[in-house]
Amino acid sequence: xxNNIFYTLQKSAYxxxxxxxxxxxxxxxxxxxxxxxxxxxxxxxxxxIDITEIDGFDNLYHAEGILKEAQMRAAxxxxxxxxxxxxxxxxxxxxxxxxxxxxxxGTLLMSRNSHKSAYHAAYLRELETIYLLPAAAEFGxxxxxxxxYVAQALNDFPQVGAVFITSPTYDGIVSxxxxxxDLAHAxxxxxxxxxxxxxxxxxSRKFPSTALECGADIVIQSLHKTLPCxxxxxxxxxxxxxxxxxxxxxxxDIYQSSSPSYLLMASMERCIRFMKEESAxxxxxxxxxxxxxxxxxxNLRHLKVFRKSNCSGEICFDHDxxxxxxxxxxxxxxxxxxxxxxxxxxxxxxxMSSGHYVTALTSLMDSKSGFQRLFSALDDIDxxxxxxxxxxxxxxxxxxxIYQMPKPNMSISAAINQTTELLPLKASTGHxxxxxxxxxxxGIPLVAPGEIMTxxxxxxxxxxxxxxxxxxxxxxxxxxxxKVVKM
Numbered sequence: 171x172x173n174n175i176f177y178t179l180q181k182s183a184y185x186x187x188x189x190x191x192x193x194x195x196x197x198x199x200x201x202x203x204x205x206x207x208x209x210x211x212x213x214x215x216x217x218x219i220d221i222t223e224i225d226g227f228d229n230l231y232h233a234e235g236i237l238k239e240a241q242m243r244a245a246x247x248x249x250x251x252x253x254x255x256x257x258x259x260x261x262x263x264x265x266x267x268x269x270x271x272x273x274x275x276g277t278l279l280m281s282r283n284s285h286k287s288a289y290h291a292a293y294l295r296e297l298e299t300i301y302l303l304p305a306a307a308e309f310g311x312x313x314x315x316x317x318x319y320v321a322q323a324l325n326d327f328p329q330v331g332a333v334f335i336t337s338p339t340y341d342g343i344v345s346x347x348x349x350x351x352d353l354a355h356a357x358x359x360x361x362x363x364x365x366x367x368x369x370x371x372x373x374s375r376k377f378p379s380t381a382l383e384c385g386a387d388i389v390i391q392s393l394h395k396t397l398p399c400x401x402x403x404x405x406x407x408x409x410x411x412x413x414x415x416x417x418x419x420x421x422x423d424i425y426q427s428s429s430p431s432y433l434l435m436a437s438m439e440r441c442i443r444f445m446k447e448e449s450a451x452x453x454x455x456x457x458x459x460x461x462x463x464x465x466x467x468x469n470l471r472h473l474k475v476f477r478k479s480n481c482s483g484e485i486c487f488d489h490d491x492x493x494x495x496x497x498x499x500x501x502x503x504x505x506x507x508x509x510x511x512x513x514x515x516x517x518x519x520x521x522m523s524s525g526h527y528v529t530a531l532t533s534l535m536d537s538k539s540g541f542q543r544l545f546s547a548l549d550d551i552d553x554x555x556x557x558x559x560x561x562x563x564x565x566x567x568x569x570x571x572i573y574q575m576p577k578p579n580m581s582i583s584a585a586i587n588q589t590t591e592l593l594p595l596k597a598s599t600g601h602x603x604x605x606x607x608x609x610x611x612x613g614i615p616l617v618a619p620g621e622i623m624t625x626x627x628x629x630x631x632x633x634x635x636x637x638x639x640x641x642x643x644x645x646x647x648x649x650x651x652x653k654v655v656k657m
Contacts, residue, residue, distance in 0.1 A: 195517070197513075197518075197519050198518050199519055200521060201520065201531050202396070204370075204393075204397045204399065204531075204535060206398075208398075208535050210398065211398055211440050211441070211444050219436055227432065230426075230430040230435070231419070231422070241255055244442050247372070248382060248405070248407055249372070249380070249383065250389070250407035251409055254418070255430075256405060257426060258425065259392060259394075259402045260404040261287040263404055264287040265294070266418055266421035266425050267388045268288060268332070268362065269291055269425075270413050270417035270418040270421050272297060273331070274295050275296050275297065276295070277327065277331055278299050278300070278333075279320070279323050279330045279334070280292075280299060280301060281301070281302045281336050282301040282302060282575070282614070283304055283312050283336055283339055283573065283612075283614050284334060284614070285364060285366070286606065286608060286613045286614075286615065289615060296583040297583075299578075301575065303575050304343075306570040307481040307485055307486055309480045309497065309527075310526055310569055310570065311341045311476070312570070313484075313485040314337075314346065314485065314486055315335055316345075316484040317484070320353050321353050324357055332359055332360050332362060333353075333359065333361045335347070335350060335363050336363075337368070338367050340367065340493075340522070340611065340614075341569075343487075344368075344487055346487045347361070355385070355412075362387065362390075363381035363386040364390055365386075365389050366404070367493070368380065368391065369393050369405070370396040371490070373453050374454075377491075378488040378489070378490060387413060388406065388408055389407040390404065390406050391407070392404045393405060396492065396531070397445060398441055398534070399437050399441040400434055400437040402434055403441070405438075406422070453534050456532075456534040459536065459538060460492060460541075463494070463541050464491065466545050467548065470548060472500045472552050473498065476489075476495035476497065477491075478491070492532045492533065493530075493532075494529070494531075495527050495528075495529055496529075498566065501555035501556065502555055504566060504637050504638070505526050507638075508527075508551070512528065518543060521611065524567070524572075524609075524639070525566050525567025525568060525569075525572065525634070525637055526567065526568060530544060567637065572630055572634065576617065579620055580602065580620045585620035586619050586620075588656065592651050593651065594650060595628065595644075595650055595651060595652045598654055599624060599625050599628060600622065602655040603617050603619055603620070603623055603653075603654055604653040604655055605617075606618055606644075607643045609642075610642045610643075611640075616630065616641075635649070
């Protein structure tokens, strides 16, 4: 297929038509959602089942019938004491979990590589945030949160009322949730785990243990990220009595739409039934395809594919090998250049690019032909590109270089509520930010409100922009100006 199709996609005036054109093209999705645009679940015509809370179909926020039973089945399958459908994605679950776990102005110990929704919860509840910076892995990505870091932070900040960890990360790195849960429980406080990218863990021992198995108190999972479910579908699991379940229900009612989509809830019900009754063969074939792909990529000379053996122990406690990380290695490319090459030349849409690697998200709905296309593309690039480090126009950015421990000056809520001053971004050194700056994806802040802008941070932002990474978050869409606390 020629690039004329891509040009057509770019110029299409209407979203529905553009999506139809894209669906008919040969672009392969190495990105979420996990259904990979295939309808192997025999799902009904969406218009035919799109209803509201009519008689006989229950009410999500006062579930007594069919929705109550559906959520109970989900809890049983995933091993939770109670499970709640989320029709506003994992974002609503994270907001609700943190809000229920801590009183206003409480203290949250959280991994710095948390999704922006955790920061938004801290703002809404006026929380003090204490950050845990992940260990740095050899591959140039963020590793696990070592339990020793958690233990030290709990000793240094006895006021902490809850712990929030992202596991797996966007790169598939898993922390030692059992050890962290034990540390939290020894203090009588809950552990909340953002397991948005790990809903598939429960269905094969080839994947890491689930956070529920390891003793987490609240776990949020996105069904749509790795399982065959529509976008915006997720689950919140409760696994202990350390957080009042009535508070969780109340906040779910606040943070979610008052018109929950029956289309999304039906998608969750069908997905869960499929995973329970029909998925075994799919999962077995999926893990086998993954293993073969990793074996075949061992012979690449210049590109490098991440393997768990690249780091171990507390640095990388475990790894979800369905997240395929491909480093540019010695090709002379940047991460964005590799991403663009895979997209425009080979019609393979990756999930994201970073400074020196791209990420391919896979699921049990992927095909053998999809994996073969990815390997063939990588093999072709590996033969065509070879350069020394001096051939890079810019120093390749690793995750360790991009994400630094912040310099806090005040809480997120305190900063946002101060008088605003608008400054050129380049002139903001020494000022306290009132805004977020993210790389999206994955949505982890380079800086959050209340943190001091530094020359080093501005240099990192500039390098990210020069390498074509998506820097977002500022109200100034051109990223030239930033709102800071007026001095």
